[in-house]
Amino acid sequence: MSPGTDSGGRRVAVVTGASSGIGEALARRLTADGWHCVLVARREERLRELSGALGCEYEVCDVSDREAVGRAAAAIVARHPAVHLLVNNAGIPGRATFITATPEQINAVTGVNYLGGVWMLRALLPALERATPSSVVNVASVAGTVAVPTSGPYSASKAAQIAFSRAVCAELKPTGIKVLTVMPGFVETEGFPQRGFLPGLLSKAVVDPDYIAQKILKGIASGRRELITPGWYRLATIGQWLMPWLVYRIVSTRFMLSRDSF
Template sequence: MENNQKIAVVTGASAGIGEACARALAADGWTVVLAARRLERLEKIAAEIGGRAVQLDVTDDQAVEKFSAELGACDLLVNNAGGARGLDAIEDANLEDWRWMYDTNVLGTLRMTKALMPALLEANGLVINIGSVAGRVPYVGGAGYNAAKHGVAAMSRVLRLETHDKPLRVCEIDPGRVETDFSLLRFKGDEERARQVYEGKLNLQAEDIGEAVRWVASLPAHVNIDTMLIMPADQV
């Protein structure tokens, strides 16, 4: 890659918000490294936007270390990989679902940020963590995902405190209800239950969050957007 190219890494880039972020950044002149587990989908998107596809599971320590070692330069990290599993009450909580949510949302964000920190500091870079309104507002059945996204929020704020005097900016973007495969994954393939989450509502689209990421990443180095809450007009 040319030394003057801006390099963005987007995790969870094979669909939904991650794909939208990759497309928006590429259209704004970034060279995008798309990272996710579903390589075939990544390669299709990467071919369309002139990016590079890398198969990556953010819950795998060795895979993240290998990715970091092979990446080289990095100006922007979008920690988007995450998700929810289940909508059980705490008394019925599935511990494996909770472990997956914490490992993917919280530790996945930690692994990527820690691994790419030297390159980001070298580049006077930017970290954008995709959080959720669930990291601000608890709801019945959401304890596992609430806990994970509260963890992402706390990590984002501490990282901002720890690096405010270093060449790194940190932003947390918290979307509300976005119509993607999120609920399909949460309900483990139950299409009817997933459809009911969005039916009759004014939903955000993945492209709305992609545009927010593009805008934050386009700002000059002296501007830091600490947090951004993005809601559909009918959600409060």
């Protein structure tokens, strides 16, 4: 835990998975836009450095540990009774199939990518209610809409996260808390080094975390409920619904089955 800082009247944002990648980019953009951020992740050294640079706060917390989430949320709410934005972004790759993954790997992707956001939202709900109109952003993935066999447990965790996000979007409507489900395509980050992993032309479609951070901020400002970004990934999602046989043929080719997983 970092020493509490006064938000100085600024809106308060809690960003999970803020020690690198999309979460870090978002924390930088939010701070530049005048938000006061509370960064959440496990690597304290990273959080200390970034929060020092941004003049914000941090909480060390494993979001898959429900009790740890409760403790972190209580510490945040003690300093900031009203939270205007929660970004559930913490996530890990699966890097295995449903057949090859260990039970621990399957538990871990489910616990972090899906349940982490559920525990965080429940723990911070009173603070979000105090701040209405407030927002929740759940960073899911296009992989939650199209299942890739080499990353089955990861896809399943993201599909569950999308269902969670859509359900609470409707449930929380009367409270004045807006929920945005974000489904990014390939993004180059520490946990997901896509450029080295994707073949030829596909690697050119990889974007940087700041691109996604900008899109998320625009999505919050315009009150969107869902965001697939970059937009052309909608083709994959639509293809899955309209032509599941074609997607099946593509993902079960020898080429696709021989790819590494994420």
